[in-house]
């Protein structure tokens with residue numbers, strides 16, 4: 001099979017180009033390190049110990065980081081590159097796990113992978129790569145980065161739409177992006193596994209990693225409750241019309257758009273519309289009330305060529321994704337006195353505060369990421385029909 005690398009777009013011969021390969025011990029980053037080595041780059045492998053002995057998570061039963069570190073070390077030995085394991089546990093706990101817990105407790109549905117990429121991997125590890133004299137940091141993310149001919153690189157969706165990780169990387173800064181390389185962006189996972197076998201890597205058949213690395217079996221509420229005992233308060237499940245329909249064990253167990261697991265017997269299907277952590281309330285209502293047309297963002301990261309200050313008054317035609325699993329939808333990007341505003345071309349259901357709204361040039365398969373931000377909770381008055389108790393809350 002031909003190598004997907006071609007060149008890393010660095011104007012130096014491979015032998016003079018030092019690249020740090022971020023090695024998780026999984027198939028993807030092992031293939032990246034091995035390909036770079038085969039191409040003749042000066043490769044240094046680095047593995048971050050993120051949560052192995054972290055007390056909070058350890059108590060919740062996470063166990064496999066040690067095996068991953070061992071696998072990364074074995075691959076580095078086999079391909080003949082220096083390899084370092086760094087203890088980033090406390091950084092990961094502060095920057096990722098703590099924020100994850102706080103966001104859930106505030107009634108949001110966070111995405112820790114965005115935070116991990118933005119901080120631990122691309123701020124801290126990239127800083128280390130610079131200290132090691134590297135020209136680039138390469139990872140096994142499925143995303144394309146391309147030289148734009150402007151002196152900067154752009155971020156694009158991966159060729160393998162099912163694996164595309166651009167949604168999780170929107171918060172990468174331009175400065176970070178210019179130093180990052182994603183050699184697997186133009187191939188699919190089956191090709192990566194075939195390359196792993198061709199390169200003789202022992203981990204060629206290793207299963208894919210789980211969704212959130214520090215949450216065993218998807219039981220995120222257990223992790224949070226162990227990390228912050230007593231912080232999650234039980235409360236009422238309230239219908240939009242003001243009726244109290246039941247009780248819950250904490251808003252962190254719910255997400256906007258959720259229908260299953262509410263434990264309510266009602267004549268019509270009910271969906272979670274809103275989580276009010278201050279009042280410990282889960283607000284539910286009919287599907288018609290789920291549709292959202294306007295989204296506001298916080299912590300916006302912008303990667304477009306046009307400055308946000310220069311957005312035309314009539315706005316910009318874009319496409320957005322409001323969940324990692326959703327296809328891009330047509331929208332208009334506007335700016336007003338309250339900041340950025342996304343106007344969706346049609347109703348979108350299950351828009352959850354805390355998730356990312358990622359902005360693309362268009363809805364096509366190789367669209368460029370223009371930026372994104374964290375979805376803010378809309379004002380209560382924006383729920384339609386207006387809740388019977390709206391006047392009682394700001």
Ligand SMILES: Nc1ncnc2c1ncn2[C@@H]1O[C@H](COP(=O)(O)OP(=O)(O)OP(=O)(O)O)[C@@H](O)[C@H]1O
Nearest residue numbers: 022023024026027028029046047048139140141209
């Ligand atoms: N603990 C870690 N140490 C160093 N790099 C890491 C670590 N975890 C992830 N990475 C880097 O981030 C990339 C994407 O991470 P993600 O968790 O999405 O892994 P993945 O898709 O399972 O890939 P892999 O097969 O390489 O584990 C990895 O390919 C790797 O380059």
